[in-house]
Amino acid sequence: MNKLIGLKIDVDTERGTRIGVKNLLQLFARHNIYATFLFSLGPDNTGRALKRIFRPGFLKKVSRTSVVSTYGIKTLLNGVLWPGPHIAKKHPDLLQQVQKAGHEVGIHCYDHCRWQDYLFTWSEEETKTEFNRAVDCFKTVFHQAPQSAGTPGWQANAASLQAYDDAHLLYGSDCRGPYPFYPKINGHTFKTLQIPSNLPTLDELLGRPEYPLNKITETLLERCELSAGAEIFTLHAELEGMRYLEWFEQFITEAQGRGFQFVPVEALAKKALEDQSKIPVCEMIQGEVEGRSGTLAIQQCSI
Ligand SMILES: [Zn+2]
Structure with missing residues (x-):
């Protein structure tokens, strides 16, 4: 059987929805691939993220990934000089087109900038309200509940995680870690399966002297070959769907040539759920990942 990725x-952005998603749809059609698209559904206030420039580590990332050429100057002013465009209201047809092409569609967020900046300041109620704004947009566009x-x-x-449980999702993919699990925080185990990303992202590797672009494919595929289970690769419509589209097509061609099969994340979730008794409960903690600034959710594996 083929190894799965x-x-x-x-x-993340209106521009990524308009240009990057379209490019990826064409690329996936050429290579007969089905994938999972997670959309930012509310206003694109990317410009407000500029204040992150004052955070340690961000400048390093800016110089590595060249934020202006990646996002475009207009996107960087969304929500600053003019109100951010509402993505689900502006592009319902584009989002529906993704589902019609056979891909899995899900929720990234309502307002990307707000989620990143305020999640840890919100009450449980405020978090649920923000998540449910995305759920409402999703239902309006796709006429079904998100999974x-x-x-x-x-x-x-x-x-x-509680908002996910309340929305009865099939799975969430919110952290970094090696394999599917049920997340536990402060003694409470949540019922929504977590499928963690277990490969580094392109922007975490880009610009580091040990990973020139022509070595990144080899680095990623070597990891896939060494691992026992399936891998999850997270990519961005704004990067692999635009500036790094050519690299991404080469990565896909090389991976398929070596016998890897690309699948939507839901396929891996359904596979894991076939035998729920084998799914471990693991703590979800906050930690750091090389090449990324700040903290993020990480699966803590018991050994
Ligand atoms: Zn994002």
């Missing part, structure tokens, strides 16, 4: 596409979600920047906590 789950593809999770985070769509999956993965938060911006792997920012997740007890309140966000």
Whole structure:
């Protein structure tokens, strides 16, 4: 049997929805691939993220990934000089097109910038309200309830996991870690399965002297070959769907040539849920990942 790589596409911005998603749909059609698209559904206030520039580590990332050419100057002013465009209201047809092409669709967030900046300041009620705004947009666009979600920047906590449980999702993908599990925080075990991302993202590797672009494919595929289970690769409509589209197509071609099969994350969730008794309960903690600034949710494996 082919080794599986789950593809999770985070769509952060209106520009990424309009251009990056379209590019990825064409690419996936050429290679006969189905993937998971997680959408930012509310206002694109990317410009407000500029204040992160004053956080330690962010400048390093800016110089590595060249934020202006990646996001475009207009996107960087969304929510600053003019109100951010509401993605689900502006592009319902584009979002529906993704589902019609056979891909899994799910929730990234309502307002990307707000989630990243305020999740840890919100009450459980406020978190639920924000998540449910995304659920409402999703239902309006797709005429069905969402079954999956993965938060911006792997920012997740007890309140966000509770919102998932209340929404009866099939799974969430909100953290980094090696294998599917039920998350536990402060002694409470949540009922929504977590499928963690277990490969580094392109932007975490880019620009580091040990990982020139032409070595990143080899680095990622070597990891996939060494691991026992399936891998989840998280990509961004704004990067792999745009500036790094050519690299991504080469990565896909090389992986398929070596016998890997790309699947939507829901396929891996359903596979794990076939035998729930084998799914471990693991703590979800806050930690750091090389190449990424700040903290994010991490699966803590008991040994
Ligand atoms: Zn994101």
